[in-house]
Amino acid sequence: MASGGTALPRKAARTRGEGVQPSSRGTGTRARRLGRSSLRHNALPALGFLTPFLLLLLVFQYVPLVVMAKNSLYSFSLFNPDAGKFVGTDNFVRVFTDATALQSMLVTLLFTIGLLILVIPLSFLLAVYLNGKLAARALIRTMIFLPVVTSAVVVATLWTFLLNQSGLINSALGVLGIAPLGFLTDRNEALPALIVMSVWQQIGLAAVLFLGGLQSIPAELQEAAYTDGAGPVSRLRYLTIPLLSRTTLFVVVIMTVFALQAFAPAYIMTGGAPDGTTNLIIFQIYRTAFYLQQPGYASAMAVIVLIFALLVSLVQMRLLRTRWNY
C-alpha cells in the first residue's frame, strides 16, 4: 500500500515536468531564449536581495571558519597572538593523544547518544498524544514548547537549583525516605542528570516537528488503512512511522547538532566535574582557548568537531534516507 503510494506521486511529477516541455524545435528555442532572458531579468533583483545576507553569512560564518582552520595550524596565546608559531598538524595530533580531550569527546558522544535515545521516542509519543483530540490542546503544546524558547542559561541555572544536594528533587526524595543523590557531584550520576535536563529542554522542539510531520500525512491513507482493517498499532507501525522518516531524519540531525554544540550544562551546572565526566567538548574548547590560553589547540578541536558533525549528519542521512513519499 505504502509503496504504491510512493511510486505514483513520483511518476506524476515526471509527467508534470514533461508537460511543460515544448513540442517542436522552434518553440523550444524560443522558450529557452525566453527562459534565459527571464533569468537574466530576475538575477539582479535576486542578487540584490541575497547579497546582504550572503555577506553576513560570509563574514560571520565562513570567514571565521577559515580563520579557525588557519589558527589550528598555529601555537599562540590570546594575550599575544602576534607571537604565533606555525606547528603544522601538531595540534591535531595532540587532540588524539591528550587524555582530557579524548575523555571530553567520549563524554560528548555519550551525551549525544543518551539524548537521541530518549528524545526521539519520547517526543514522537508526545506528538502522537498531542495530535489527538485534547481539551486545552493549545495550552499543553505551549507548556511543552516553553523550555525550548527559554534561554539555555536560565534552564541550566534552574536545574542546578533543582538538582543540588539540598535541592527540590533531593528534598522530594527525602520525603519518600530516599537518601539524597549526588546528581551534580557523583561521577555516575552527573552525565545522566545533564542528559535528562537536555531532554526536558529539547523534547518540545522535537515533538512539534513530529507533530508537523503527523499532520501532513494525508488523512486518506489512514482511512484506507482503516478500511483495510489495520488497527491503531498496525497503522502506527506500517503507515505513520515509515511516512515520518523524513521528519525523523530531520529531528535526529537537529538533536545531534544540538548535543554536539551543548555548552551551558557543563559551563553552568558542573564546570565539567566530577573528574571530567561532564566535560562536554565545546566547554573543553572554551576552557582551552580562554583559560588555558591555547586558542590554536582549541581551534584544532573545533575543526575536528565540525568535521565529525558533518560526517555524523551524512551517515545519519544515508542510514535514515527516506524510501517513502506522499
Next chain:
Amino acid sequence: MISKKWLYGAGGIALVLSLSACGSDSKPATTADCPQGAITLSVLRAENNGPTDEQMATYKAANPCVSFKVDQVPFGQLASKISVLGPSANPPDVIGYDSPNTQSYASQGLLLPLDKYLPAGWKDDVAKATLDENSWDGQVYSPGEEQDALALYYNKKLTDAAGIKPPTSLDKAWTWEEAQAAFLKCQQGSGNDIKVYGLAPSRLGNGTPGASYRDLLFLRSAGDPTAPEDSTAFKTFWALSRDGKQVDGWLNTPEAVQAATFYQNMFQGPDQVTSKTGLPSALINNKACFDLEVSSNTATLKKAGVDFGVSPMPYFKTPIVHTGAVTVGVTARSKNADAAAAFVVAISTGDELGTWAEKNIRIPVLKSQADKSVILKKAPYNIAVEEIQQWGQPRPPSPQFTQYDQFVTDALRDIAYGKDPKASLDKAVSQIQPLLGQ
C-alpha cells in the same frame, strides 16, 4: 529597479565616507576649556568592581577634560573578555582585573609598566604582597587599590546556642582540627540529614568547592616556610617553586595530600560539615554556623541584620591567607596611555585612595593610608587587616597562574567530590608542569 547611476552613486558615497572615517584625526579635539584636548578613557571592569563610578566621578571633577566610557561584564567572564580585547587594535585604556593575573598579562605584553608614573616612595609604602603580586620582571604593572583576605565568619546565635566561643585574635587562631570540632558541635544533623551545616558551602569561584583562593590554603597551611628549602614542608607552603618552573614535588607533597584528605572529609563521611553544592546566604538564613568569606562580607551581614563575629582563618601548621583583590591597570596598546596611567595612579595612591577606602571600608594597599584608618583597627575589620599584615601571601605568582589556578581548582573540586586526593593532585601536576616556563 535600481538604476546603475544610483548604484554607482551609493557606492561612491560609501567609499568617501569610509575614506573619511579612516583618515580622521585620532588626536583629541581641543576646546577653550581643554587646550590639550578632551579625552575619553574606555574602561573594562567586572560588575560591582573597580574602578568604580564614584572613583571616576571624583577624578572627572578634578580633571574635567577626561571622561569615561565603561564596559562591564560579570566577574566570571572578565578574564575571557580581557584576553580577547586586550591584544586587539582598539583595546580598553583601563582594565579592572583580578590581581593574581598580573604576571600572566604582563609577561604577554598586555599591560603597561607604570613605574615612571608612580610617586616617589611608593614602593616603600605599599604592602609587600601587593608589590610581589603586581610586579613582573622588576617592573610594576598595577599599583593595586585594596587588599582582602578570608576570615572565619560565624553566626553568633548558632554558636552561642552550641556553647562555642571562637577566637577573635590571631594568636589564638584555631587549627583546622579545632575548627572541625567546633563545626561538628554546632552542626545540626548528620549524614544525609543535615539541617544546619557546620561550615557554609563556598560561593567563591563558580559556587562549587575547589576555588584555589580559598581551598588551596588548606594545602599550603600544612607546609612550613621556615623549614629547609629542600624539604617537602617548605615546598608544600609555596605550592609552586619560587622561580615558577616546578610544580611536581611542590603541589603533591605528602603534607599536601594529608591536608587534602582532611579537606575531603569535610564534604563526606562521619566528619562531614559542609555541602558539595551551593547554599546561598547560608549564614544569613541560619543554615550554617560558620563561613569562610572575604571582608566585604561584613557589610552584607550588617545589612542583613545578622548577629555575627569574625575569627581568624584556621590552619594546620602555618597560618596563611591569600592576598590579592581586584585591581586596575593600563593596557599596553592604549592610545591614551599617559592619561590612563595618570587616572590609575591617582585613584590608587594618596588621599584619594584613603578617602575611597575609608568610605567603602576597604583595606588600602598603602600602609600610610591603612594606618590612618580608625575603623579598620576595630573589630570585625581588624582581623582581615592583621591577617594580611602577618599571614598574607600572594597566590603562587607565575606567568602561568591562569592555567595553574584552573587545574588546581579542578583537582580540589574533584577531591571534595570524593576522588583520591593523591591521584587528583598528581593529575593537576601532570597538567600544569608542561605549561610552566612556556
